[in-house]
Amino acid sequence: MEDYKFLFKVVLVGNAGVGKTCLVRRFTQGLFPPGQGATIGVDFMIKTVEVDGEKVKLQIWDTAGQERFRSITQSYYRSAHALILVYDISCQPTFDCLPDWLREIEEYANNKVLRILVGNKTDREDREIPRHIGEDFAQRHGMYFLETSAKEAENVERLFMEIAVDLMEQAKCKELPKYDGSLGPLNGKTTSVNDSSCCLRS
Amino acid sequence: MSLTLLLEKYDVSTEEGLQKALNKIEKEEAEVDEALSNALSRACTLEGRLRTASQAYTKLGEVRNDAQVAANMVDKTAALAKDVSAKVRQLDLARSRVAECQRRVHDLIDLRVCSAGVETAIKAHDYETAAGHVARFLSMEPGSVAAARARGVADPRRDMDAAASTLRDHLVRKFEEASKREDDTAVERLFKLFPQIGRAEEGVDLYAKYLASQLESAVRRAGAVERSSEAGAFAAALTRALEAGAAHVERARLLLAAHAPAHTLLPRALAHLQPKVCAGARRICADMMSARRAGEAAPAGDARAVEPPLCELALAHERLQLYFAFLRKRPELTTNLTEAEKEKCLAEIEKIILECEITRVAQDVLSQYLTLERYFLEESVNKALKLSSAQSGATGSSLVDDVFYIARKVIRRGISTGSVDGACAVLNEAGAQLERCGAALRRRLAAPPPDPLPLPPPPPHDRPRAPPRDDAPRALYLALTNEAESGAEWAEALAEQAVREAEALWRGAGGAGGAAGAGQAGGRDKLRSCAAGLGAAAGAFRAARDLALAALRTALLPALTAWAHALVDPDTDDDELSEEAGALPAALDVLADAARAQLPASADALLAALLADLLARAEDALLRNHYDRRGGLCVERRVRRLATWAGGNAPGARERAGALAAAAALLALEKLAHVHEALPPAALPPARVRDVLARRTDFKLEDIKRLKL
Numbered sequence: 068m069e070d071y072k073f074l075f076k077v078v079l080v081g082n083a084g085v086g087k088t089c090l091v092r093r094f095t096q097g098l099f100p101p102g103q104g105a106t107i108g109v110d111f112m113i114k115t116v117e118v119d120g121e122k123v124k125l126q127i128w129d130t131a132g133q134e135r136f137r138s139i140t141q142s143y144y145r146s147a148h149a150l151i152l153v154y155d156i157s158c159q160p161t162f163d164c165l166p167d168w169l170r171e172i173e174e175y176a177n178n179k180v181l182r183i184l185v186g187n188k189t190d191r192e193d194r195e196i197p198r199h200i201g202e203d204f205a206q207r208h209g210m211y212f213l214e215t216s217a218k219e220a221e222n223v224e225r226l227f228m229e230i231a232v233d234l235m236e237q238a239k240c241k242e243l244p245k246y247d248g249s250l251g252p253l254n255g256k257t258t259s260v261n262d263s264s265c266c267l268r269s
Numbered sequence: 270m271s272l273t274l275l276l277e278k279y280d281v282s283t284e285e286g287l288q289k290a291l292n293k294i295e296k297e298e299a300e301v302d303e304a305l306s307n308a309l310s311r312a313c314t315l316e317g318r319l320r321t322a323s324q325a326y327t328k329l330g331e332v333r334n335d336a337q338v339a340a341n342m343v344d345k346t347a348a349l350a351k352d353v354s355a356k357v358r359q360l361d362l363a364r365s366r367v368a369e370c371q372r373r374v375h376d377l378i379d380l381r382v383c384s385a386g387v388e389t390a391i392k393a394h395d396y397e398t399a400a401g402h403v404a405r406f407l408s409m410e411p412g413s414v415a416a417a418r419a420r421g422v423a424d425p426r427r428d429m430d431a432a433a434s435t436l437r438d439h440l441v442r443k444f445e446e447a448s449k450r451e452d453d454t455a456v457e458r459l460f461k462l463f464p465q466i467g468r469a470e471e472g473v474d475l476y477a478k479y480l481a482s483q484l485e486s487a488v489r490r491a492g493a494v495e496r497s498s499e500a501g502a503f504a505a506a507l508t509r510a511l512e513a514g515a516a517h518v519e520r521a522r523l524l525l526a527a528h529a530p531a532h533t534l535l536p537r538a539l540a541h542l543q544p545k546v547c548a549g550a551r552r553i554c555a556d557m558m559s560a561r562r563a564g565e566a567a568p569a570g571d572a573r574a575v576e577p578p579l580c581e582l583a584l585a586h587e588r589l590q591l592y593f594a595f596l597r598k599r600p601e602l603t604t605n606l607t608e609a610e611k612e613k614c615l616a617e618i619e620k621i622i623l624e625c626e627i628t629r630v631a632q633d634v635l636s637q638y639l640t641l642e643r644y645f646l647e648e649s650v651n652k653a654l655k656l657s658s659a660q661s662g663a664t665g666s667s668l669v670d671d672v673f674y675i676a677r678k679v680i681r682r683g684i685s686t687g688s689v690d691g692a693c694a695v696l697n698e699a700g701a702q703l704e705r706c707g708a709a710l711r712r713r714l715a716a717p718p719p720d721p722l723p724l725p726p727p728p729p730h731d732r733p734r735a736p737p738r739d740d741a742p743r744a745l746y747l748a749l750t751n752e753a754e755s756g757a758e759w760a761e762a763l764a765e766q767a768v769r770e771a772e773a774l775w776r777g778a779g780g781a782g783g784a785a786g787a788g789q790a791g792g793r794d795k796l797r798s799c800a801a802g803l804g805a806a807a808g809a810f811r812a813a814r815d816l817a818l819a820a821l822r823t824a825l826l827p828a829l830t831a832w833a834h835a836l837v838d839p840d841t842d843d844d845e846l847s848e849e850a851g852a853l854p855a856a857l858d859v860l861a862d863a864a865r866a867q868l869p870a871s872a873d874a875l876l877a878a879l880l881a882d883l884l885a886r887a888e889d890a891l892l893r894n895h896y897d898r899r900g901g902l903c904v905e906r907r908v909r910r911l912a913t914w915a916g917g918n919a920p921g922a923r924e925r926a927g928a929l930a931a932a933a934a935l936l937a938l939e940k941l942a943h944v945h946e947a948l949p950p951a952a953l954p955p956a957r958v959r960d961v962l963a964r965r966t967d968f969k970l971e972d973i974k975r976l977k978l
């Protein structure tokens with residue numbers, strides 16, 4: 068058995084080209100990749116972080132933004148513990164597509180999934196979406212909000228660490244046994260996997 | 270000691286003093302004598318050593334002279350050798366100059382022959398000879414040509430260039446004529462001349478164009494779909510078209526392999542051929558996708574009707590992957606390439622694959638396959654759920670059997686697409702549906718029917734048993750509990766099986782990574798992680814089973830409580846004791862037989878839990894009752910029988926039964942003082958011992974307090 072206590076699945080979605088792959092690479096490998104091709108289907112990365120002295124394994128699924136990969140990427144929504152919806156602050160159309168992405172999320176993801184809106188590429192001079200517009204949108208749809216730059220490594224670590232902390236708090240609340248009648252658990256095992264938004268314990 | 274000192278020290282005026290001085294002097298004399306003889310003996314050895322040393326010195330002188338002579342000789346030899354090697358070098362130089370001269374002479378002779386020869390050979394339509402001349406010219410050293418010019422010969426290069434270009438024009442014309450005639454032999458013969466005249470790339474372009482036009486019609490012929498309604502018709506056509514493409518690529522490779530630089534020529538040829546493959550494959554796939562859309566393929570929600578199209582889409586995608594894998598393997602098969610050349614060649618091919626149309630087409634096919642597969646999966650599971658809830662009895666097929674049959678089939682088909690992403694997506698969808706089934710089972714197991722398992726009540730049987738009820742709901746409930754149990758096991762087995770079967774994805778394709786967008790290792794991890802997602806489904810089934818077992822415990826609790834009270838009942842008639850002590854084990858046998866027969870996998874855990882419930886209640890009751898010794902003896906006897914039963918039938922509850930037996934033994938004590946004999950060491954904590962003893966009405970509390978435990 069590997070040495071970690073919690074395993075969380077984090078899925079990144081959003082239009083092609085907004086910088087999802089760069090965010091993941093920045094976080095997992097500490098670099099800003101020069102000119103890699105567009106993601107095909109779904110890519111998969113792992114990083115183990117430490118929260119309050121406990122090992123937390125983040126399984127990060129980086130999806131392709133194009134329509135023709137939708138049937139692949141949709142299959143990952145359901146088991147996600149956190150969904151990061153990314154747009155490009157220098158590209159209005161990527162922001163305009165957010166409602167479509169939200170519809171996808173409503174349809175396929177668990178309704179208790181942690182949702183984070185991320186405006187990426189803050190290093191760019193040609194901003195088109197002011198910060199408060201993004202913030203408003205996030206607030207209206209019950210999402211966390213953060214602006215990042217994968218290029219300048221701004222807020223990237225923070226984005227994933229806050230997700231890890233938040234999910235761990237959620238998971239800890241649910242550590243109680245499921246069946247709470249007058250009888251104890253049958254064989255000492257507590258099963259909480261069925262509760263769809265909960266983490267998988269290792 | 271000097272005489273003066275002697276005189277000072279000793280009083281020589283007295284005879285005694287004189288005598289003392291004399292003694293002293295004599296003593297010193299003896300010492301001096303001894304020292305002297307020591308020194309003399311050493312002088313002897315020293316002399317010997319000196320002699321040896323002087324002999325050695327003479328010898329060293331001789332050695333030195335010899336060495337000097339040797340050194341002089343070495344110096345002389347070195348000088349000689351230097352001389353010789355300089356001469357050898359000169360000789361070498363001379364020889365290579367002679368060789369060069371000879372080559373130049375040959376070149377000059379050939380040059381004359383060449384420029385004259387090309388014209389003649391062209392006139393004679395002997396293109397092989399003409400190309401041979403040009404090749405000879407091209408292989409000449411520039412120095413030879415320059416030398417020829419320097420001697421006043423008219424610049425031979427101009428003539429040769431002109432001749433070479435005439436030859437090229439002729440060859441191109443001849444090539445085109447041969448292509449029109451579709452004369453493969455002539456085409457290949459002519460192609461081989463292009464590298465000789467230094468125009469390998471032009472030759473490849475011509476040859477690849479020729480192949481491409483042949484390929485175009487081959488693909489058109491192969492891709493014709495006559496009965497499109499027939500299952501698999503499009504996939505078969507696609508297979509034929511891709512095979513035609515592969516055959517032409519291989520023909521080009523075999524011809525090009527012999528010509529440098531083969532590693533750039535092969536991708537160059539592929540660039541001409543690939544568009545023809547793409548055009549054909551795209552047309553077939555477009556037709557296939559419009560013919561096999563969910564709406565048309567599945568009239569009125571009949572999930573089974575979409576299976577043939579699903580298989581066809583999966584097969585088509587797998588064929589496209591296979592074709593890519595075929596292309597990727599070509600450099601490896603070209604054995605005369607260096608590793609670096611192979612790598613460059615593969616990178617070029619990879620780029621062509623990434624940018625070609627059928628890469629997109631494959632993605633679209635996979636997308637449609639997945640959409641349809643999701644539909645199939647959902648519909649099939651819906652049907653299985655409906656079917657199983659309609660069945661009131663436990664007969665017929667089970668929900669778990671059905672859904673796992675579907676899931677396994679779907680996962681296999683997902684793997685058969687040849688795509689890691691496809692297999693992963695199907696695993697995810699299958700996991701979701703199985704989890705849904707687990708949740709559905711859980712809902713149906715929330716409320717058990719009355720008397721789900723038989724447990725005869727304790728005597729006296731004054732309450733008549735309820736008339737036997739309809740057995741069907743009970744059987745169904747237990748059957749569903751079993752299904753939940755096996756569902757959990759199957760989900761885990763299915764995950765393992767999927768990982769095993771998915772190995773084919775890496776065995777077949779020479780790097781499924783291309784389509785998966787990740788390296789092989791990454792692809793494997795991805796697939797493992799998706800397969801592990803089936804663990805969530807296992808959890809859902811397990812939760813359903815746990816719920817059912819907990820409900821069974823709750824349902825049996827009233828009967829168990831009655832038995833618990835009977836077990837520790839203080840007022841029992843002595844006469845019936847032996848029969849009565851066996852009543853609970855007998856009742857438990859009935860329960861255990863039923864549980865083992867109907868819940869084979871969960872029976873042991875359930876019995877242990879039920880017994881624990883019974884024992885806990887018996888302990889509580891015991892601590893509330895009052896006993897005399899007779900009552901205590903009865904309890905002890907009954908509990909011992911129960912503990913024996915637990916030992917054989919419910920090992921999980923053995924310890925707890927032992928503790929109750931120990932408590933009962935305390936109740937049966939004749940005298941308080943016997944407590945240590947009656948109690949096995951550490952069977953009960955001291956506080957509990959006192960509590961139990963306090964239930965005996967004839968034991969005094971202060972005596973109990975005074976006991977040393």
Ligand SMILES: Nc1nc2c(ncn2[C@@H]2O[C@H](COP(=O)(O)OP(=O)(O)O)[C@@H](O)[C@H]2O)c(=O)[nH]1
Nearest residue numbers: 083084085086087088089188190191216217218
């Ligand atoms: N200036 C800037 N460019 C970025 C940033 N993140 C990504 N990019 C660029 O945006 C393009 C698309 O990035 P990618 O990560 O492939 O986007 P994805 O399709 O969402 O995965 C690339 O050219 C990146 O170099 C960023 O933070 N700042």
Ligand SMILES: [Mg+2]
Nearest residue numbers: 087088105106
């Ligand atoms: Mg990407």
